[in-house]
Amino acid sequence: MQDSAHLLRTRRFLPIFVTQFLGAFNDNLFRTSMVMLVIYGIYRDATQEATFSAIAGALFILPFFLLSALAGQLADAGDKARIVRIVKTAEILIMIAGAAGLLWHNVPLLLLALCAMGVHSTFFGPIKYAILPQHLRDDEVLAGTGLVEAGTYIGILGGTLLGGVLVLQRPDGSFHAEWAALAVLGVALVGRIAGQFVPPAPPEASAPTFRMDWHIVRASIRLVSGTLHIPRLFLAIVAISFFWAMGAVLAAQFPPLVKNAFGADQTVATLFLATFSVGVAIGSVAVNRLLGGKVSARYSPASAIFMGLFVLDLFRRVKGWPAPTDELRDLTTFLGMPNGWMVVLDLLGVAIAGGMFVVPLYAFLTTTVAKAETARTIAANNIVNSGFMVAATLILTVAVQMGVTVADSLLIVALSSVLAAWLGWKLHLACD
Incomplete structure (x- = not known):
């Protein structure tokens, strides 16, 4: 068995782990606070709420689609640790705008800050994985990747829980987010401090040089075409893309699902998001144990099938759920209902299988x-x-306008997992 915990005691891994953890924490602290404030405190219409959730998801993902080619070139051409510090400084400025949006209940400003955080994550994203082979041994890369993914989702959990708690309801029924505004600024500052300790990661002296292409469309096309023509990379990238497209649909629908299908309040929405985060973290660490540190797609097909089966069971339970009442159910009431705990276990199963x-x-x-x-x-x-995720959220937005329910979108996700399993199986045959 490959022990991964020792990496958390080394400077070659711990600072980047903490930095990415805090980045994921703050992303979700801000996003959850924003969603809870808008859905429970500003909007009062189910279609508006579902549309807002889908648009917010698309705005966060769009920068990945537009700017990833530039981010990848910069990371390979320069010192990754220096870029980390620049990106984390930018996060402080973005969160000043985000905090203002939370204080003023300004939806356009909130969405602008969310899109800017997408830009921040676009430039940090390639580094958090690409820096690992530079600082870790070959037999440590899977363990490090699992810890990064687990840390990301534990950060999502922490940010989700705190974001749900810090959006408070006044006695008159209105909502406010002053503490959430203060928290997103504080976490951004701590993240910048952690980034200062990431060891240097310059390009290798023997690495071939390349010219930066600043034309984002041409660079994106060239980068994708230059990567996808390699069959094993094509299979891995498309399989990952299906996973994130399914995840984007689920994440976009969690708050509307809780409020309009289960008739529950924001405490249950927070539980759903937290359960999903814990599950992915568990799956991320467990698969390293199962594979013994060897990089392999051996368990990916079965994991995708189990993910689909859990989503299918969730769809069945949503369809059979009692109609919502005028008063939203709190967490205790929800868990006390028949099948309440089974819904939570379905979500946990989806997430564990997804991480694996x-x-x-x-x-x-x-x-x-x-x-x-x-x-x-x-x-x-x-x-x-990001192309898959934006397409999925746009299709979801159109489908919602045409009357497709949240439960129907779960069925689509369940069916899509079959294709993800087939891609995982093809990659296993090609590479293992």
């Missing part, structure tokens, strides 16, 4: 190519991922 599916594929991307090309490979993956 995707972590080996990320490790595969960073170990299959030369170290000088890892950031661009991750960037190409991010472009395709």
